Every structure is written in C-alpha cells, then in structure tokens.
Amino acid sequence: xxxxxxxxxxxxxxxxxxxxxxxxxxxxxxxxxxxxxxxxxxxxxxxxxxxxxxxxxxxxxxxxxxxxxxxxxxxxxxxxxxxxxxx
Numbered sequence: 886x887x888x889x890x891x892x893x894x895x896x897x898x899x900x901x902x903x904x905x906x907x908x909x910x911x912x913x914x915x916x917x918x919x920x921x922x923x924x925x926x927x928x929x930x931x932x933x934x935x936x937x938x939x940x941x942x943x944x945x946x947x948x949x950x951x952x953x954x955x956x957x958x959x960x961x962x963x964x965x966x967x968x969x970x971x972x
Contacts, residue, residue, distance in 0.1 A: 914969075
C-alpha cells in the first residue's frame, strides 16, 4: 500500500517517537499526504519506517512520555490541516 501511494505522488509520513524531525518542522504544501501510524506499543515496523518518505515525532514535554495512537493521529492530522490554512 505504501509503494502504491508513493507511486501516485502521495507523500508518506510515518509517526515515530524515535524520529529526529519534529511534526512541527515539516514543510507542508498542498501535496497529498498519507500518515502512517504504528501499533500501540511497538510502533512502526522497521520495514514500514524504511518505506516512508519521512519520519516525524510529536514533541512531548512534561510527564507525558507518549500518546496513544488515536490521539497521535488526530494531532498530526490537525497540524497538517492547520499549517496548510495559515496563509
């Protein structure tokens, strides 16, 4: 599925807590984007991480170490929509 999306011109972004790039650092334009989220606990598999165009993490502060996958996906979708409507 990831290869099919990439072949169709979709930018595939994986959410991974180990990624060096923050979700807030993404340069968003109007290109189609697919978010890939891993399972609760193990996250994205190595193979899925390798197939994504970019991996991003959600910056966390305070006592919260991680978010559940539903919350992380919702936050990422909101940030993509917000950044595309900024200007």
